[in-house]
Amino acid sequence: MTFNDRIFGILLLVLAVAYGWGASQFPEPFGGAEAIGPETFPYLLAAVLGLSSLYLIVRPDPDNAWPWSRTGVELLIAMVVLVFYAALLEPLGFIVSTALAVGTLCWRMGAAPLRAFATGAISGVVVFLLFSYALDLSLPLGLLSFLEVS
Template identity: 80%
Template sequence: MTFNDRIFGVLLIVLAVAYGWGATQFPEPFGGAEGVGPETFPYLLAAVLAVSSLYLIVRPDPDNAWPWSRTGVELLIAVAVLIVYTMLLQPLGFILSTLLAVGTLCWRMGATPIKAYVTGGVAGVVVFLVFNFALDLALPLGLLSFLEVN
């Protein structure tokens, strides 16, 4: 079943290339391209994903089988949640869309709905604050744009 890992590795390389290309579409920061810009983190993620994908292609797991049971269904749900997350990121903003995505994924992994969505809300706020204030990288506020500090 090494073929499954190799197919998955090729698909992940395509995703890494698309992700890296998407990072090139970010607008250039004001004042030139000095230092770390908004594209740096996506470039790093694309590179790690590409290297990991190559590992899957070169050294696949010999006993790997696709999880067509409940695990496979949960994986498909997780992919669907992440796709919806990307679609909601601009209109709802980072905090609300992260609350929904992380909360749903935590709930699917067995947390109670209240704990899951509280975790999603805390994750959304903490990551937003880190990116906005510590890294000085703006994330979309969406529906919460009234919180924006000028």
């Protein structure tokens, strides 16, 4: 069954390369090159994902099996949610898309819908504030662009 891990590792490696390439397409920040720009975090994620996927390819678990039961369905739902999250990040903005994605994932893990989406909304606002004010990195506001301060 080591074949399953290798397939998954190859898929994750393709995702890591695509993610790193996508980060390289970010426009250069105003004011020239910075030590830490908007592409830094995605580059780090792509590197970690790439190294992890290489580990799966080289050293697969000898007795794993694909979870074709309810767990497999939940994993597929989580992947679909994350794809939609990435697609809706620009049009809806970070806070709204994060609230929807985190809320949906929490709900799928068994939380009550109200608590799940409250957690998503709080997570979106807190992370947005951390990135915007503590790290001085901008995230898309999308639907909430009226909150942007000039």
